[in-house]
Amino acid sequence: MNIEKNIKTLIVKKPLKLDCGKTIKDFPIAYETYGSLNSKKDNAILVFHALTGDQFVTGINPVTNKEGWWSYAVGPDKAIDTNKYFVICSNVIGGCMGSYGPSHKDPDQKIFGTNFPVITINDMVNAQYNLLDHFGIDKLFSITGGSMGGMQVLQFISNFPDKSKTVIPIATTSSHSAQNIAFNELGRQAIAADNNWKDGNYTSNDTNPGKGLAVARMAAHITYLSKKGLQEKFGRKLQEREDLKFGFDADFQIESYLRYQGSVFVDRFDANSYLYITRAMDYFDLAKQFNGNLSEAFINTKAKFFIISFTSDWLYPTQENKDIVIALNSIGADVGFVEIKSDKGHDSFLLDVPDFLNALKNFLDKSYEEN
Amino acid sequence: MKNEFQVIADLIEKDKKVLDVGCADGTLMKFLKDNKNINIRGLEISKEKVQECIAKGLTVIEGNAEKDLKQFPDKSFDYVVLSQTLQAFLNPELVLDELLRVGKKAIVTIPNFGYWKVRFHLLFKGTMPITKTLPDEWYNTPNLHMCTIKDFFHFVKSKDIKIFKSLALNNLNSSIISESNLGVKNLFADLGIFLIEK
Numbered sequence: 001m002n003i004e005k006n007i008k009t010l011i012v013k014k015p016l017k018l019d020c021g022k023t024i025k026d027f028p029i030a031y032e033t034y035g036s037l038n039s040k041k042d043n044a045i046l047v048f049h050a051l052t053g054d055q056f057v058t059g060i061n062p063v064t065n066k067e068g069w070w071s072y073a074v075g076p077d078k079a080i081d082t083n084k085y086f087v088i089c090s091n092v093i094g095g096c097m098g099s100y101g102p103s104h105k106d107p108d109q110k111i112f113g114t115n116f117p118v119i120t121i122n123d124m125v126n127a128q129y130n131l132l133d134h135f136g137i138d139k140l141f142s143i144t145g146g147s148m149g150g151m152q153v154l155q156f157i158s159n160f161p162d163k164s165k166t167v168i169p170i171a172t173t174s175s176h177s178a179q180n181i182a183f184n185e186l187g188r189q190a191i192a193a194d195n196n197w198k199d200g201n202y203t204s205n206d207t208n209p210g211k212g213l214a215v216a217r218m219a220a221h222i223t224y225l226s227k228k229g230l231q232e233k234f235g236r237k238l239q240e241r242e243d244l245k246f247g248f249d250a251d252f253q254i255e256s257y258l259r260y261q262g263s264v265f266v267d268r269f270d271a272n273s274y275l276y277i278t279r280a281m282d283y284f285d286l287a288k289q290f291n292g293n294l295s296e297a298f299i300n301t302k303a304k305f306f307i308i309s310f311t312s313d314w315l316y317p318t319q320e321n322k323d324i325v326i327a328l329n330s331i332g333a334d335v336g337f338v339e340i341k342s343d344k345g346h347d348s349f350l351l352d353v354p355d356f357l358n359a360l361k362n363f364l365d366k367s368y369e370e371n
Numbered sequence: 372m373k374n375e376f377q378v379i380a381d382l383i384e385k386d387k388k389v390l391d392v393g394c395a396d397g398t399l400m401k402f403l404k405d406n407k408n409i410n411i412r413g414l415e416i417s418k419e420k421v422q423e424c425i426a427k428g429l430t431v432i433e434g435n436a437e438k439d440l441k442q443f444p445d446k447s448f449d450y451v452v453l454s455q456t457l458q459a460f461l462n463p464e465l466v467l468d469e470l471l472r473v474g475k476k477a478i479v480t481i482p483n484f485g486y487w488k489v490r491f492h493l494l495f496k497g498t499m500p501i502t503k504t505l506p507d508e509w510y511n512t513p514n515l516h517m518c519t520i521k522d523f524f525h526f527v528k529s530k531d532i533k534i535f536k537s538l539a540l541n542n543l544n545s546s547i548i549s550e551s552n553l554g555v556k557n558l559f560a561d562l563g564i565f566l567i568e569k
Binding site: 335358 | 412
């Protein structure tokens with residue numbers, strides 16, 4: 001894939017000290033924007049993407065030629081209305097859509113691979129903070145994102161407590177659970193088991209560990225859906241055949257669907273980035289940064305929080321979202337919370353779930369009116 | 372807005388911090404926010420009602436008062452309001468204790484089972500009373516622990532809870548309840564409104 005064209009990049013000159021101890025500087029952050037920044041510069045929303053997302057939030061992604069990952073939520077007259085708000089999203093560092101990551105070259109012009117420093121959610125948001133200076137924005141109107149995007153939301157407002165008026169973490173957690181880590185490890189081991197991985201030293205598209213990455217994606221994809229959702233969509237339906245074939249082809253539609261999801265993912269994602277980003281998620285434990293007291297993470301912010309979870313999300317279940325609500329309430333923060341009824345699992349935040357989109361729109365628009 | 376809410380709003384001074392427990396569609400919250408500059412939060416169990424509150428721009432937490440009040444620190448609100456819901460909890464005593472822990476003061480309203488129409492209904496019809504404040508049938512009512520104004524008055528006293536103000540509401544008229552007129556108010560009011568503190 002040609003990722004050079006159509007990608008806007010900010011080169012961050014300022015050195016950034018990473019949690020691992022290393023310092024990076026003169027590194028690129030790839031970003032995209034939607035809508036326009038008003039003269040008061042008070043209508044900017046910073047959107048953070050999830051594990052496999054990128055800066056192309058909505059419209060047609062110019063690299064993949066597919067719809068942006070949050071097209072249901074972001075766009076003209078949508079929940080995050082780009083007629084009204086200026087939406088900024090950047091590719092996380094460690095990613096593979098133009099921001100500094102393992103597929104970039106080190107100062108000796110050698111591709112980093114697994115020599116790229118291990119990055120954290122904290123490093124990601126510290127890097128993205130540079131976008132505020134770039135656009136001359138003193139205070140964002142909102143920050144939002146689901147899943148790993150929600151983790152970045154929480155880390156961002158903790159690091160920069162007066163830099164956003166409203167804060168919307170969606171389907172997320174303040175600390176990656178053992179189950180979350182387990183699923184990520186499964187994905188990483190699938191990649192490592194592919195002979196083409198070569199400890200991360202693969203170079204061209206032809207020799208990349210596509211099979212391992214596809215298996216990682218298939219396993220992860222199951223965690224994004226609910227049992228009920230899968231059953232209703234696929235059940236035991238057969239794939240273009242009348243009966244079982246007594247072999248190991250994809251007899252069932254669900255098998256074929258997962259194989260397809262795996263194969264299209266490989267075309268757009270880098271295996272080493274998958275390792276780095278899942279690692280960052282696993283290391284995320286916001287309470288631990290504050291000696292086990294999550295409330296302390298938010299003690300300095302006056303921002304208005306709105307937390308959203310989904311009934312059928314078993315990857316980042318309602319209780320983990322509610323733990324954030326509880327931490328905020330215990331310090332008297334301004335926090336609203338709603339659990340949206342949906343059968344679509346963790347992926348609900350990416351899909352056409354009207355109750356979710358209405359709540360998001362109403363919260364944003366009403367908060368903006370009070371601005 | 373119903374008269375009950377007007378009476379509640381009159382009990383709350385401007386610029387206070389208030390939690391409305393079981394805030395429903397947020398009518399009272401919106402009134403307090405717009406007219407008295409109240410820093411207002413709601414707790415509501417119904418997903419549909421929570422959505423209505425969000426559409427009004429109100430800060431609401433979806434949750435259950437019996438489980439979710441414990442996350443609020445002691446005396447973190449000037450007032451905690453509970454409108455016509457106490458009788459619907461599994462353990463009203465526990466909820467009342469929580470209201471008084473979280474709020475410096477609490478405003479609790481109860482549909483009065485001692486109201487003459489209720490008594491009349493049961494006495495002459497011999498079926499469970501249905502009135503304006505008790506609109507449900509026995510088999511689908513959310514109410515588990517009905518009480519009268521007199522019951523609540525005695526209950527609160529027995530728990531050493533201070534009553535600042537107790538009002539009897541009958542249609543558009545509100546009047547002060549006192550120890551001496553308790554029997555009469557218990558007969559003629561369909562709603563009791565209590566401002567209490569512990």
